[in-house]
Amino acid sequence: MSKFVDFGNALYSGDRSIDFIGRRKLWYSIAAVMIALAVVLPILRGGYNFGIEFKGGSEYRISAVGNKADSLASSAVASVLPTEVTHVTHVGTDSLRIQISNNDPVVSESVRVAIAKAYGVPSSDVASSSIGADWGADVTGKALNGLIVFVLLAAILMALYFRTLKMSLAAVISLLHDLVITAGVYGALGFEVTPAAVIGFLTILGYSLYDTVVVFDKIRENTFEVEHSESSTFAERVNLAVNQTLVRSINTSVVAVLPVASILFIGTTLLGAGTLRDIALSLFVGIVVGTYSTLFIAAPVYSHLREGEKKYKAAAKRVEAARA
Amino acid sequence: MSTSAVVSGARKRLVWLSVLAGIFAALIGAGTVFGWGATLAPQLALDLQGGTEIILSPLVSNGKSVTQDQLNQAVGIIRQRVNSTGVSEAQVNTNNNNIVVSIPGIPSQDTLKLIKNSAKLEFRAVLFASSGASAYVGGGINSTDPRVRASASAAATAAGGPTVPSSSAAPTDSSDTHYITESLRRKFNGIDCSTQFRTPGQIDDPTQPIVTCSEDLSTKYLLGPVSFKQTDGKTLALTGEQITNADFGNNTLSNGSTGTSWVVNLTFGGDSSNSGKTLSGKEAFAAITKRLYAIGQASQSDPRAQFAITLDGYVLSAPVAQAVITNGSAQISGNFTHDSAKALADSLKYGSLPISFEVKSQNNISATLGTSQLWAGLIAGGIGLLLVIAYSIFQYRGLASITIGSLVVAAIITYLLITLLSWRQGYRLSLAGVAGLIVSIGITADSFIVYFERVKDELRDGRSLGTAVESGWKRAIRTILVSDGISLLAAVVLYTLTVGSVRGFAYTLGLTTLVDVAVVTLFTHPMLQLFSRIEFFSSGHRWSGLDITVMKSASYAGRGEFRIAENQKAGKVAKASGEAVRRQTIAERKAAEALASVKNSGKTSEKDA
Numbered sequence: 008m009s010k011f012v013d014f015g016n017a018l019y020s021g022d023r024s025i026d027f028i029g030r031r032k033l034w035y036s037i038a039a040v041m042i043a044l045a046v047v048l049p050i051l052r053g054g055y056n057f058g059i060e061f062k063g064g065s066e067y068r069i070s071a072v073g074n075k076a077d078s079l080a081s082s083a084v085a086s087v088l089p090t091e092v093t094h095v096t097h098v099g100t101d102s103l104r105i106q107i108s109n110n111d112p113v114v115s116e117s118v119r120v121a122i123a124k125a126y127g128v129p130s131s132d133v134a135s136s137s138i139g140a141d142w143g144a145d146v147t148g149k150a151l152n153g154l155i156v157f158v159l160l161a162a163i164l165m166a167l168y169f170r171t172l173k174m175s176l177a178a179v180i181s182l183l184h185d186l187v188i189t190a191g192v193y194g195a196l197g198f199e200v201t202p203a204a205v206i207g208f209l210t211i212l213g214y215s216l217y218d219t220v221v222v223f224d225k226i227r228e229n230t231f232e233v234e235h236s237e238s239s240t241f242a243e244r245v246n247l248a249v250n251q252t253l254v255r256s257i258n259t260s261v262v263a264v265l266p267v268a269s270i271l272f273i274g275t276t277l278l279g280a281g282t283l284r285d286i287a288l289s290l291f292v293g294i295v296v297g298t299y300s301t302l303f304i305a306a307p308v309y310s311h312l313r314e315g316e317k318k319y320k321a322a323a324k325r326v327e328a329a330r331a
Numbered sequence: 332m333s334t335s336a337v338v339s340g341a342r343k344r345l346v347w348l349s350v351l352a353g354i355f356a357a358l359i360g361a362g363t364v365f366g367w368g369a370t371l372a373p374q375l376a377l378d379l380q381g382g383t384e385i386i387l388s389p390l391v392s393n394g395k396s397v398t399q400d401q402l403n404q405a406v407g408i409i410r411q412r413v414n415s416t417g418v419s420e421a422q423v424n425t426n427n428n429n430i431v432v433s434i435p436g437i438p439s440q441d442t443l444k445l446i447k448n449s450a451k452l453e454f455r456a457v458l459f460a461s462s463g464a465s466a467y468v469g470g471g472i473n474s475t476d477p478r479v480r481a482s483a484s485a486a487a488t489a490a491g492g493p494t495v496p497s498s499s500a501a502p503t504d505s506s507d508t509h510y511i512t513e514s515l516r517r518k519f520n521g522i523d524c525s526t527q528f529r530t531p532g533q534i535d536d537p538t539q540p541i542v543t544c545s546e547d548l549s550t551k552y553l554l555g556p557v558s559f560k561q562t563d564g565k566t567l568a569l570t571g572e573q574i575t576n577a578d579f580g581n582n583t584l585s586n587g588s589t590g591t592s593w594v595v596n597l598t599f600g601g602d603s604s605n606s607g608k609t610l611s612g613k614e615a616f617a618a619i620t621k622r623l624y625a626i627g628q629a630s631q632s633d634p635r636a637q638f639a640i641t642l643d644g645y646v647l648s649a650p651v652a653q654a655v656i657t658n659g660s661a662q663i664s665g666n667f668t669h670d671s672a673k674a675l676a677d678s679l680k681y682g683s684l685p686i687s688f689e690v691k692s693q694n695n696i697s698a699t700l701g702t703s704q705l706w707a708g709l710i711a712g713g714i715g716l717l718l719v720i721a722y723s724i725f726q727y728r729g730l731a732s733i734t735i736g737s738l739v740v741a742a743i744i745t746y747l748l749i750t751l752l753s754w755r756q757g758y759r760l761s762l763a764g765v766a767g768l769i770v771s772i773g774i775t776a777d778s779f780i781v782y783f784e785r786v787k788d789e790l791r792d793g794r795s796l797g798t799a800v801e802s803g804w805k806r807a808i809r810t811i812l813v814s815d816g817i818s819l820l821a822a823v824v825l826y827t828l829t830v831g832s833v834r835g836f837a838y839t840l841g842l843t844t845l846v847d848v849a850v851v852t853l854f855t856h857p858m859l860q861l862f863s864r865i866e867f868f869s870s871g872h873r874w875s876g877l878d879i880t881v882m883k884s885a886s887y888a889g890r891g892e893f894r895i896a897e898n899q900k901a902g903k904v905a906k907a908s909g910e911a912v913r914r915q916t917i918a919e920r921k922a923a924e925a926l927a928s929v930k931n932s933g934k935t936s937e938k939d940a
Contacts, residue, residue, distance in 0.1 A: 015784075019791050060692070070699060112385070112443050112693045119695070131437060136694035142386070145691065146833065149427065153828035157821055164820060168813050206763060206836045209829075210770065213821030213840070217774065217814045221781060224810040255784040261722055262780065263773030266715025270769055273711035282378070283707060286766045286836070294773075 015254040021247055028246040031307035038184055038304055045191020055194050058201035059106055061147075063140025065115040069133050070102040072126045080105045083125035087118045110137045146202040150209055158182065161216050169227055177309035178219045181300040185215045189293045203282040207289030214290075215297035218259065219305045225252045226306065233322065240323040245310040249302055260298035267291050337797070338864065341857035348740070348853035355747035362754055373746075373753040376761035376835065377433050379705040381698030385432040385446065387688040397428060404677050405688070406430055408643065409446055411546075422757070426834065429691060433759075437695055447688050451534075452571025452679070455554035456506040456623065457637040457649055458540060459493035459519065462550060492520040493553050505555035505567070506622055506635050510540040515553060524548040529644055537568065545646040552646050554639050566609045569619060573612030575600040577679035579672040582664060592664065593672035595648075597679050599659040613659030620661075623652035640679070647678050708765035715769050716742075719776050727783060729868060729875040733858045734779045741775050741850045745843055758838070767839030774818060775843060778851045781814075782807040786859070796863045804856055811851055818844045 017023035027034075049055060059066055067080075077095040080103065084093045088109055096104040105122060109115065115137040123130035162175040169175075189211060193200060226248040233244050267290045274283030313319060362369025377384045389397045389405055397405075402425050409432060410423040422433040432446060493511050502509040522528045524544035535541045537557035544551050558568030577597040582590040599612030610618065619638060627636030639649040650663045663675070696704075716738065724731040745768065752758040785807040789799035822841030826834050862868050868875045 015787065016791060019788060068697075068700060070697075070703070112690045115693065116437075116443070132697050132699055134695055134697045134700045136692060137690070138692040138694075139690065142691045145388075146829070149829045150825075150833060153825050153833075156828060157824040160820055160824065161817055164813075164816060202833070203763065206766075206833045209821075209825055209833065210836070210840070213818045214774070216817045216821070217777075220814040220817050221777075221810055224813060228806070251788065252784070255780055258722075258726055258780045258784075259773075259777045262719050262776045263770075265718035265722060266712070266769045266772045269715040269718060270711040270766060273707050273714065277703070277707045277710070281704070282762045283704070283711065283766055286763065286770075290770060 018250045018253050021250070024246065024250050025253070026246060027249045027302055028242045028307050028310045031311060034303040034307055038300075041191075042184065042187050044195070045188050048191060049194025052195060052197055056197045056199050058143065058199045058204075060138050060143030060202050061140070061200065062108070063110045063138060063142075064106055064108040065110055065118065065135060065137035067105040067119060067122050067133055067135045068098070068102065069105075069122065069126055069128060072101060072103060072128060074126065075101070075103060079125040080122060083121040084118055087114065087121050110139055112137050143200075143202060147205055150205050153209065154212060157212055165216075165220065165223075169223060171313075173312040174223050174227075174309055177305050177312060178216055178223065180308050181219060181305035182212065182215045184300050184304050185211055185293060185296045188296050189289060192292045193289065198288060199285070201282075201285045203285035204289045207286040207293065210286075210290055211293030211297060214263065214294055215300065218256070218297055219301045221259070222249060222252050222256065222301050222306060223309070225249075226309065234318040236322060237325060237329050240326050241314045241319040242310045242323075245306055249306045253302070256298055256302060260294060263294050264291065267294060337801070337860050341860040344853045344857040348849070351849075351853075352740075352744055352747060355744070355751055359747065359750050359754065369754040370750065373749045373758070373760045375701075375705065376759035376764070377435070377701070378694070378696050378762045379701050379708070379760065379765075380435075381696050381701035382433060382435040383438055383693065383695045385434070385438075385443075385693045386426075386691040387430045387432065387446065388428065388691050389430065390689050399425075400677055400680070402428065402430070404680075409688075411643070411645075413442065413446065422759075427829070430688065443690075443693075447690060451641075451643060452574075453537070453557045453641045454569035454619070455541070455557055455639050455641060456504075456619065457552055457634050457639050458506070458508060458511060458555050459553040460550055460634045460637070460649070461492065492516055502555075502559075503562075504622055505557075505559040505619075506626060507555070508635075510555055511553065515540060515542060518542050519551065519553050522551060524551055533644060535644055541644070543641065543644050543646060545649070546642070550646070550649075552639055552649065554641070554646075564608070567615050567618055568609060569599075569612065569615045571679070573599050573615070574679055575612070577676045579667075579676040582662075593667035593669055595663040595667065595672050595676045595679065597661050597663070597676075599661070613657075616659060616661065617655065617657040620652040621655045624655050627651055627653070640675075642678055648675055704762050705765075708762060708769070712765065712769045712772075715772055719772055723776065723779075729872070730783055730859075730862075733855060733862065734776065736858060737779055737850050737855045738772065738775065740854045741843070741846050744850065745846050748842060748846065749839075752842075759835075760839075761835040763833070764835040764839045767836040768843060771840060771843035771847070775847045775850070778811045778815070778847055779855055781810050782851065782855060782859070785810075796869045800859050800863045804859075808852070808856075812848065815844050815848055 014023070018025075075097065077093075080095050081093045084091050084105070084107055088107070091107050091109055094106040096106075098104050103126075107118065109118070115135060119133050119135045120130050123133045158179055162172075162179055165175040165178055166172045186208070189208060192198075193204065198204070226245050229244045229248040229251075230241055233239070233241050236244075239247070267287050270283050271287035271291055274281060274285075274287055314323070359369050359371065361367070363371055387409070389402065406423050406425055409430060410421070413421040413423065413432065413434065421435075422431075424431050424433075434442075438446075493516050494508070495511050495513050495516050496508050500509050519542045522542055522544070525548055528542075528544060535557075538559075539556055541554050542552070543554065557570065558566050560566050575598050577595065579593060579595045582592050582594045584590045599616045623636050623638060626633050630636075636651045637649040638652065639646045641647065648663060648665075650665065667675070719738070720731070720735050723734040727734060749758065749760060753760065782803065786796075786799050786803035789803040790796065792799075794802065819841055822837045822844060825837035826841060829837070
């Protein structure tokens with residue numbers, strides 16, 4: 008504890024400082040490489056792995072079955088739909104997930120009954136969902152609408168609060184960085200894209216901007232009237248703000264990631280693929296990337312955008328002169 | 332602020348919070364005890380309790396988009412269809428141009444087909460009407476509609492229900508009583524509107540008479556056929572598709588001014604189809620009103636002066652034809668209220684544009700899977716909460732007691748709110764909602780972190796704990812409000828613009844953001860104010876989480892807005908001071924003075940301001 012406090016004290020006073028702003032070329036290069044990978048890797052992998060919500064089809068889940076042979080499911084499906092291709096996945100220790108491409112709700116019901124009979128469980132114990140091919144696209148389309156409206160409104164809100172458009176711009180740039188990289192991780196690792204994953208993805212929006220706003224608020228405070236300062240430049244003040252809130256950033260991201268990690272763990276081990284795991288997975292990636300980008304993208308970009316302004320340039324020159 | 336003022340202010344806030352929580356709890360308690368439908372636990376969505384969720388999207392025949400009014404109509408129709416199958420506790424809601432049907436258990440194939448079918452609006456001539464009970468009871472019919480009373484009293488004279496004509500002859504029009512057969516009479520007398528008298532999804536033959544009830548199940552009808560082949564070879568049929576417009580408004584009085592009673596206006600189209608073999612809506616309506624008006628003139632109380640408007644076989648309204656209408660514009664008057672007039676107009680409009688439904692997704696969760704999802708969610712939440720508590724103890728030692736207290740208070744208030752909303756607003760907690768709650772633990776805890784770090788910053792500036800708490804709070808609450816504002820904005824936008832489970836998630840996320848603001852203002856802050864009076868914390872005990880002994884990095888203590896620990900060593904400032912003094916800002920000058928006074932008083936600091 009005391010070491011962490013010392014670290015916090017040192018960061019606050021400026022005794023110890025991580026150069027977030029000065030080394031921005033390095034951070035920009037890292038971001039460029041990451042974004043390039045986020046675009047290229049999913050393509051190399053052969054595109055995103057969309058769930059049945061995007062392709063259309065039916066999914067059945069049975070838990071606590073004795074005989075887990077895949078062939079039982081295949082023949083049960085074939086008894087209703089002779090030409091259908093059946094995909095069976097084992098989930099956890101005693102659960103099965105069966106997917107077919109037919110999505111007619113009435114046929115789906117017959118298949119459900121057939122599967123229950125094949126595995127010798129009451130038909131009420133077989134969970135099923137049949138989804139039209141455009142449902143996933145529908146959810147995602149609406150989600151993208153939401154994304155655009157939110158980013159616009161949030162940018163306006165931030166511009167009003169911080170009294171500068173440049174903070175909004177920097178925050179939105181870092182948000183886009185987060186979204187592209189999170190989507191890239193999904194594509195590169197071949198995680199299944201489901202509506203639940205889209206929810207997680209949308210939450211990143213809120214979290215990423217939330218995190219950025221906390222740091223920006225400190226930056227706003229530190230850079231107040233910095234153009235009259237003799238002792239430090241705009242960029243230095245921004246860097247100091249990021250350092251002063253670093254302990255908060257670390258604590259916050261740890262605290263935010265812990266519950267998400269626990270959903271991810273429980274969702275994966277107890278339930279297998281499903282809503283909980285999908286939400287948690289995209290959130291987990293998003294929170295980590297979001298915290299990183301506030302420090303290494305949002306703050307440097309903001310400083311980059313503003314330090315070139317005349318008043319700050321002049322002030323920086325005076326500071327240089329005073330130090331010489 | 333004096334010490335006592337701070338303490339009493341803090342106590343006041345805590346009392347407010349308790350009152351708020353107390354009111355919520357009392358409402359839920361009263362709602363449960365007095366049987367107003369409240370429950371002690373929030374209602375669960377189907378993915379947590381098992382059941383079937385069907386998401387339907389309306390399909391309009393000619394590629395037009397669906398309006399909100401039509402959607403609401405569709406919801407009403409589907410709700411009635413689902414209820415007609417005897418399924419209890421089915422929920423039908425709209426969700427951004429989609430209709431979500433939630434049914435406990437697994438629906439039968441018939442129910443599924445029924446839900447998907449498009450609604451049918453038809454016009455049939457009334458042959459006979461009486462009250463809805465099976466055994467006909469003369470008199471004492473409790474209806475305020477004069478027409479129902481009239482037809483009921485007419486029926487009373489015809490003891491034993493409709494009269495079967497003594498001679499059998501081919502009917503000459505759709506109001507012809509020759510449609511009434513002995514078996515229809517028996518069927519009519521045997522029906523009790525309060526029981527299930529129609530097979531769900533029943534399609535009636537448009538050329539045959541039917542026996543049915545009014546939508547409110549108060550009146551029983553024997554209705555003529557929809558379509559009738561006239562002697563000239565043309566077919567006379569009137570259905571919803573022939574309505575071109577329907578609206579409602581106040582009646583127009585004879586002197587041209589607007590009256591106070593409500594009427595429904597409807598217009599029939601003039602185009603005849605099938606190269607003139609079928610009468611157009613306008614022509615058909617003219618023919619029908621001409622016939623019914625004549626019947627009404629002959630006998631005022633004859634129920635056959637009415638025509639029934641049926642939706643899915645149920646009679647919505649059965650107005651009497653009071654004139655022959657040849658221009659296709661009819662007006663239905665009666666003792667309508669604003670709402671009932673609107674409802675009928677909407678139904679008529681809806682019927683003019685038949686909507687069928689496409690199943691977008693049908694999700695069936697077995698009760699076992701639902702329970703295990705609920706448990707998984709609770710376990711994940713519990714573990715997440717413990718981890719957050721453990722980390723905050725590690726980071727904030729004594730202060731963690733406030734964090735834990737705040738999280739517990741936030742959890743209680745959120746629980747009460749969700750229970751309350753599930754009672755009053757019909758909110759159902761879904762798995763995505765549970766995920767939203769768990770994720771919000773982190774965002775709620777962040778407010779405390781922002782606050783505590785601010786207070787520490789103030790301590791590092793050399794303030795006493797009491798002052799640090801007050802000024803740290805002033806700065807922290809700004810940050811908390813604006814960052815929570817962003818979070819709330821995200822939740823509101825997602826809730827309004829998205830579909831499906833995204834909404835459940837956004838709902839809890841938005842709710843917990845509001846709870847966070849309430850808790851941090853009404854609990855965390857006053858608690859820290861009170862704690863700062865305790866020796867353990869104010870002395871900066873090394874386990875307090877506020878051990879200011881290691882924070883003695885002094886800086887100036889000016890009250891100005893501008894107060895930042897500069898990133899420089901004292902020496903550098905000294906070098907620069909010659910030029911700098913002349914250009915100092917007020918704040919910097921104050922800082923320098925403060926620094927000087929600190930030095931003079933002997934408490935030499937290591938760093939400059």
